[in-house]
Amino acid sequence: MPGNVDITVPHAARIYDYALGGDHHLEVDREFWERAKKLMPSAEVLARANRAFLGRAVRWLTSAGVTQFLDIGSGIPTIGNVHEVAQEANPEAKVMYVDIDPIAVEQSRSLLRGNPRARVIEGDLRRPESVIYHPDVLDLLDFAQPLAVLTVAVWHFVPDAAKPAEIITKIGDALVKDSYLVLSHLGHDPTPAGQEEQARVVKLYENTPTPATIRSAEEVAALIGPGFEILEPGVTAVSDWFADPEDADDPRTPTGLGAVARKR
Numbered sequence: 001m002p003g004n005v006d007i008t009v010p011h012a013a014r015i016y017d018y019a020l021g022g023d024h025h026l027e028v029d030r031e032f033w034e035r036a037k038k039l040m041p042s043a044e045v046l047a048r049a050n051r052a053f054l055g056r057a058v059r060w061l062t063s064a065g066v067t068q069f070l071d072i073g074s075g076i077p078t079i080g081n082v083h084e085v086a087q088e089a090n091p092e093a094k095v096m097y098v099d100i101d102p103i104a105v106e107q108s109r110s111l112l113r114g115n116p117r118a119r120v121i122e123g124d125l126r127r128p129e130s131v132i133y134h135p136d137v138l139d140l141l142d143f144a145q146p147l148a149v150l151t152v153a154v155w156h157f158v159p160d161a162a163k164p165a166e167i168i169t170k171i172g173d174a175l176v177k178d179s180y181l182v183l184s185h186l187g188h189d190p191t192p193a194g195q196e197e198q199a200r201v202v203k204l205y206e207n208t209p210t211p212a213t214i215r216s217a218e219e220v221a222a223l224i225g226p227g228f229e230i231l232e233p234g235v236t237a238v239s240d241w242f243a244d245p246e247d248a249d250d251p252r253t254p255t256g257l258g259a260v261a262r263k264r
């Protein structure tokens with residue numbers, strides 16, 4: 001366990017790992033998730049649908065020719081990690097993982113040992129320059145060539161006070177044309193009962209290091225801003241984003257929003 005981890009409070013990375021059936025979580029995280037699921041039974045489907053969206057987006061990007069990925073808020077390695085999906089499509093693909101959680105970083109480092117094209121650093125999306133201009137990032141990724149920045153299920157942990165739209169502008173400024181931004185975000189449940197459930201879970205997150213903010217599809221589109229063109233089908237439910245309608249196992253949910261945008 002890294003020395004700077006507070007094991008008395010639940011952490012988003014470990015909660016999500018538990019939600020997805022991973023191995024790296026503590027009692028506080030398990031208790032948190034069990035409470036969250038009672039308050040919002042759709043939470044589990046949402047976590048799985050989000051992860052499935054991440055995999056489809058990475059496959060879509062590799063087929064669009066993207067070979068470099070900067071995955072910020074990457075989480076604890078679990079099923080369908082970005083480097084596995086990307087390098088299966090193209091063994092030359094390079095992936096830089098970034099997370100604020102030392103456990104996520106430690107687990108990623110151990111998984112990536114022996115993979116010269118995938119690395120990890122500890123970093124904070126709220127300070128994008130410290131990520132983009134980190135020596136390890138500049139060593140692995142070539143910002144003179146197109147790359148994809150993945151920010152999946154992380155923006156709802158960036159409050160308005162941290163100016164998320166400005167962060168996206170700064171990220172866009174570092175990218176060349178034809179680079180991509182992928183994001184997913186906790187959105188509002190369409191039903192009043194669902195919204196009440198969500199409000200209770202948001203309250204739970206107030207006791208974690210990363211309180212959560214729900215945003216609408218319009219607010220998410222506004223965050224992405226004019227520097228990027230949001231590609232079809234727009235900001236949509238993650239489970240609808242190029243989902244296979246034939247795949248009955250694909251978890252369906254209206255509350256996770258996702259989008260892929262291309263740098264203008």
Ligand SMILES: C[S@@+](CC[C@H](N)C(=O)[O-])C[C@H]1O[C@@H](n2cnc3c(N)ncnc32)[C@H](O)[C@@H]1O
Nearest residue numbers: 013016073074075099100101124125152153157
């Ligand atoms: C729900 S997990 C998402 C993991 C992965 N991106 C996915 O969608 O499968 C959110 C991750 O964002 C990380 N995170 C939260 N705030 C962050 C920040 N300001 N900078 C970097 N990572 C952050 C958490 O530690 C956690 O690992």
